[in-house]
Amino acid sequence: GEDVEQSLFLSVREGDSSVINCTYTDSSSTYLYWYKQEPGAGLQLLTYIFSNMDMKQDQRLTVLLNKKDKHLSLRIADTQTGDSAIYFCAESPDNQAGTALIFGKGTTLSVSS
Amino acid sequence: DTGVSQDPRHKITKRGQNVTFRCDPISEHNRLYWYRQTLGQGPEFLTYFQNEAQLEKSRLLSDRFSAERPKGSFSTLEIQRTEQGDSAMYLCASSFRLTEQYFGPGTRLTVT
Numbered sequence: 001g002e003d004v005e006q007s008l009f010l011s012v013r014e015g016d017s018s019v020i021n022c023t024y025t026d027s028s029s030t031y032l033y034w035y036k037q038e039p040g041a042g043l044q045l046l047t048y049i050f051s052n053m054d055m056k057q058d059q060r061l062t063v064l065l066n067k068k069d070k071h072l073s074l075r076i077a078d079t080q081t082g083d084s085a086i087y088f089c090a091e092s093p094d095n096q097a098g099t100a101l102i103f104g105k106g107t108t109l110s111v112s113s
Numbered sequence: 114d115t116g117v118s119q120d121p122r123h124k125i126t127k128r129g130q131n132v133t134f135r136c137d138p139i140s141e142h143n144r145l146y147w148y149r150q151t152l153g154q155g156p157e158f159l160t161y162f163q164n165e166a167q168l169e170k171s172r173l174l175s176d177r178f179s180a181e182r183p184k185g186s187f188s189t190l191e192i193q194r195t196e197q198g199d200s201a202m203y204l205c206a207s208s209f210r211l212t213e214q215y216f217g218p219g220t221r222l223t224v225t
Contacts, residue, residue: 004155031212035216041218041219042117042204042216042217042218042219043156043204043206043216044216045213045214045215045216048212048213088155088156090155099161099168099169100146100158100161100169100171101156101158101214102158103155103156103157104155105153105154105155106154106155
């Protein structure tokens with residue numbers, strides 16, 4: 001079945017790089033996503049990557065996709081205290097964009113100054 | 114530019130009561146999604162619409178749940194005979210391009 005797994009917690013110091021990892025099971029997933037959720041708020045779309053890409057960079061964010069291992073990572077360069085939040089990995093399963101997203105349980109990123 | 118809006122933001126109800134939530138998508142977004150998020154979990158898909166047509170429903174959407182999008186704009190999600198297990202954050206998202214779903218702030222439901 002479909003499943004997305006993430007480590008639950010990550011703690012970094014301000015200015016360091018953060019790397020949040022995710023594994024997924026559906027090899028036919030078309031798009032893979034990273035969302036950010038701050039306390040009491042909805043989800044903010046950070047970035048996404050198409051399954052035929054290996055890497056995508058967007059300012060401080062770098063997404064790496066290893067399709068063979070079904071592994072996705074999000075690297076945040078120069079992490080700031082404002083980056084403290086829960087980060088969710090999600091996939092669009094069954095090779096169908098625009099349908100339901102399957103989310104992981106989220107990784108809580110804590111940034112200390 | 115306004116994002117996805119949801120109303121109310123918080124709802125406290127007694128077990129057995131009916132509740133209705135509203136979602137207003139981003140203007141011109143033809144797809145609208147409902148998800149449910151419980152504490153410590155990621156969002157779980159409930160249902161989605163393309164315009165006014167409801168195209169997919171999750172098995173999580175029991176008979177007590179109904180969603181509508183009558184004119185292809187705003188949507189409502191109704192829960193009948195609420196149970197304590199219905200306590201959750203109900204999230205709405207909309208999209209125009211198939212690749213991007215934008216979420217609203219959510220409605221937090223507490224069933225006492």
